[in-house]
Amino acid sequence: MRPILLSGHERALTQVKYNREGDLIFSTAKDQQICAWFAHNGERLGTYHGHQGAIWTVDVDPTSTIIASGSADNTIRLWEVKTGKLLKTWDFPTAVKRVEFNEDGTKLLGVTEKRMGHLGTIVVLDIKVDVEAEQSDEKALTIVCDESKATVAGWSYLSKYIIAGHEDGSVSQYDGKNGDLLYNLPVHELNQPITDLQWNHDRTYFITASKDKTAKLISAKDLEVFKTYVADTPLNSAVITPKKDYVILGGGQAAMDVTTTSARQGKFEARFYHKIFEEEIGRVRGHFGPLNTVAADPTGKGYASGGEDGYVRVHQFDKGYFDFMYEVERERQNKLAAQGAGN
Amino acid sequence: MAAQAKHDWADDDDLDEITTELPPPQKIQNKDGSTTIIEYRLNDNGQKVKTTRRIRYITHREVVNPRVAERKSWAKFGASAKDGAGPMPDTTSVGENIIFRPSMNWRKDAKNEDKDPNAQAMKDKLKDKKVKCRICNGEHFTARCPYKDTMAPIGEAAGADVAAGMADDEQSGAAGVGAAGAGKKGSYVPPALRGAGGAAAGAGERMGGKYGERDDLATLRVTNVSEMAEEHELRDLFERFGRVTRVFLAKDRDTGMAKGFAFISFADRGDAVKACAKMDGFGFRHLILRVEFAKKAQ
Numbered sequence: 001m002r003p004i005l006l007s008g009h010e011r012a013l014t015q016v017k018y019n020r021e022g023d024l025i026f027s028t029a030k031d032q033q034i035c036a037w038f039a040h041n042g043e044r045l046g047t048y049h050g051h052q053g054a055i056w057t058v059d060v061d062p063t064s065t066i067i068a069s070g071s072a073d074n075t076i077r078l079w080e081v082k083t084g085k086l087l088k089t090w091d092f093p094t095a096v097k098r099v100e101f102n103e104d105g106t107k108l109l110g111v112t113e114k115r116m117g118h119l120g121t122i123v124v125l126d127i128k129v130d131v132e133a134e135q136s137d138e139k140a141l142t143i144v145c146d147e148s149k150a151t152v153a154g155w156s157y158l159s160k161y162i163i164a165g166h167e168d169g170s171v172s173q174y175d176g177k178n179g180d181l182l183y184n185l186p187v188h189e190l191n192q193p194i195t196d197l198q199w200n201h202d203r204t205y206f207i208t209a210s211k212d213k214t215a216k217l218i219s220a221k222d223l224e225v226f227k228t229y230v231a232d233t234p235l236n237s238a239v240i241t242p243k244k245d246y247v248i249l250g251g252g253q254a255a256m257d258v259t260t261t262s263a264r265q266g267k268f269e270a271r272f273y274h275k276i277f278e279e280e281i282g283r284v285r286g287h288f289g290p291l292n293t294v295a296a297d298p299t300g301k302g303y304a305s306g307g308e309d310g311y312v313r314v315h316q317f318d319k320g321y322f323d324f325m326y327e328v329e330r331e332r333q334n335k336l337a338a339q340g341a342g343n
Numbered sequence: 344m345a346a347q348a349k350h351d352w353a354d355d356d357d358l359d360e361i362t363t364e365l366p367p368p369q370k371i372q373n374k375d376g377s378t379t380i381i382e383y384r385l386n387d388n389g390q391k392v393k394t395t396r397r398i399r400y401i402t403h404r405e406v407v408n409p410r411v412a413e414r415k416s417w418a419k420f421g422a423s424a425k426d427g428a429g430p431m432p433d434t435t436s437v438g439e440n441i442i443f444r445p446s447m448n449w450r451k452d453a454k455n456e457d458k459d460p461n462a463q464a465m466k467d468k469l470k471d472k473k474v475k476c477r478i479c480n481g482e483h484f485t486a487r488c489p490y491k492d493t494m495a496p497i498g499e500a501a502g503a504d505v506a507a508g509m510a511d512d513e514q515s516g517a518a519g520v521g522a523a524g525a526g527k528k529g530s531y532v533p534p535a536l537r538g539a540g541g542a543a544a545g546a547g548e549r550m551g552g553k554y555g556e557r558d559d560l561a562t563l564r565v566t567n568v569s570e571m572a573e574e575h576e577l578r579d580l581f582e583r584f585g586r587v588t589r590v591f592l593a594k595d596r597d598t599g600m601a602k603g604f605a606f607i608s609f610a611d612r613g614d615a616v617k618a619c620a621k622m623d624g625f626g627f628r629h630l631i632l633r634v635e636f637a638k639k640a641q
Contacts, residue, residue, distance in 0.1 A: 001441055001443060002440050005436045005438050007434055007435075021411050023411040033422065038415070044426065044434045044435065045414075045420075046422070049422075281449060283449070286441060313438065317443075321443065324444070
């Protein structure tokens with residue numbers, strides 16, 4: 001495969017997101033613009049200007065009408081996808097590290113940083129998915145994380161739960177309606193922050209990436225850990241691939257630690273694991289720095305990764321990716337095919 | 344006439360070229376749907392260059408979600424507002440090709456790649472060495488020698504003719520080795536081939552095999568085996584003729600598919616002979632097996 005390199009940012013990437021149909025890619029970096037790209041050829045659709053600080057996060061609603069972004073300038077902003085127009089700004093006391101729409105795009109959650117005497121919070125905003133509509137200023141819900149600040153958060157299926165990953169390596173489940181804390185389980189090593197949390201297609205389970213060098217597949221309903229993927233480097237991002245049962249992990253030594261450790265190059269690779277068998281099945285090289293974010297094309301045809309080096313690399317998988325199967329998988333397929341023929 | 348006579352024949356061409364105009368570009372519609380475009384231009388040295396290009400346009404149709412199609416027609420905005428259609432080279436480029444094939448033993452594959460420096464060093468060391476055939480002294484590998492079946496290696500001339508038939512017949516094989524061992528006095532004889540008499544030589548030969556006890560004389564080589572074949576299937580096929588001591592099916596390390604050949608060792612040579620006769624030409628998994636006695640490993 002020949003990756004497409006997108007060089008629209010001058011600083012390290014912070015998040016890359018595909019829209020629902022997988023034809024647009026949104027990328028944010030520590031410079032102050034959001035870029036929108038066409039996934040099929042890497043053409044840049046446009047940029048969204050207005051933030052006054054590093055942008056940590058972006059998310060697009062399911063209809064690809066509006067995007068939300070969270071930034072170190074203590075705001076969440078809402079933009080019209082098509083024109084790049086700023087629709088709404090919400091101000092917060094501290095930086096916003098993560099935003100995510102729920103399944104139907106009517107709610108947006110934001111994770112705010114713990115700083116300057118303010119505790120970390122998860123806020124929920126009601127959104128009208130319409131570029132003409134007046135968005136409400138009110139926060140529908142505020143969850144205060146008084147024990148350990150949340151680093152990432154997301155909406156489960158049917159917006160039933162809000163799942164948050166914390167700095168101390170625990171994952172907690174909040175009620176999506178009233179924000180009550182239902183569970184808090186230490187799934188990752190103590191005090192190793194969770195760096196990413198991404199859902200499978202129906203949001204019944206999710207994958208977390210942590211600095212403790214593991215990624216875990218966890219049920220949204222009862223926070224049961226299904227699978228653990230062990231890597232040899234701190235992880236910044238993890239994603240579940242549609243169509244094929246793989247997960248992609250991205251990581252690498254933190255940029256600030258690279259010079260303090262041995263000169264050994266690398267670990268700046270996207271690692272592919274088999275989702276079920278938890279075994280590493282391959283790596284994709286390319287970035288010159290740690291991978292800060294990986295995103296999977298919802299159509300299953302490719303993935304994009306954003307690195308500390310400022311590049312987004314968009315990959316379209318080859319045939320070998322789709323053909324690869326474990327022996328048991330192949331046997332099962334043959335058996336099913338035989339059964340189908342028998343009927 | 345006089346002026347023309349002064350021209351050397353060698354200059355003629357040059358004059359012609361300066362005077363002639365460039366022919367107009369041509370466009371030819373080919374029968375197979377492609378277009379040939381022929382263009383002429385002058386290069387830096389003033390020489391005429393003809394460029395012929397054959398182009399075929401292929402319309403690739405893809406059905407996409409109407410909303411995706413609509414988004415493709417959106418006007419660009421922000422920093423890209425002034426960009427034309429298509430990807431801009433300043434923001435979008437294509438990386439080098441990456442080969443990514445998921446594999447269960449990718450770690451081993453990667454290790455093999457790591458070993459490459461050594462392989463390179465070995466290559467450098469052998470760069471000046473010439474390949475020389477041990478049989479005919481030609482510039483090819485011994486295994487590729489056209490005379491490999493009819494001649495023995497040069498050093499073993501004494502046992503040449505018999506050695507060739509070694510694998511086929513126990514008697515002549517033993518004799519051949521004996522001859523090779525005894526015939527060359529003073530030259531080094533590998534321990535496997537040492538021994539005075541024919542019987543001892545036979546024993547020595549057997550011990551010299553790569554797998555110690557393996558009896559090459561009762562081993563069949565089966566070729567044209569289906570890729571999907573499994574070892575136990577072959578065992579079932581051949582067990583009818585007698586006790587099978589070993590089944591080896593060569594498999595591809597990456598894909599796990601059979602490579603198309605196998606070795607079957609029998610406990611008894613008589614069974615092997617029977618199996619060889621019966622199974623040669625046997626239809627197995629849509630392919631016709633070819634069974635012969637294995638040649639002795641050199």
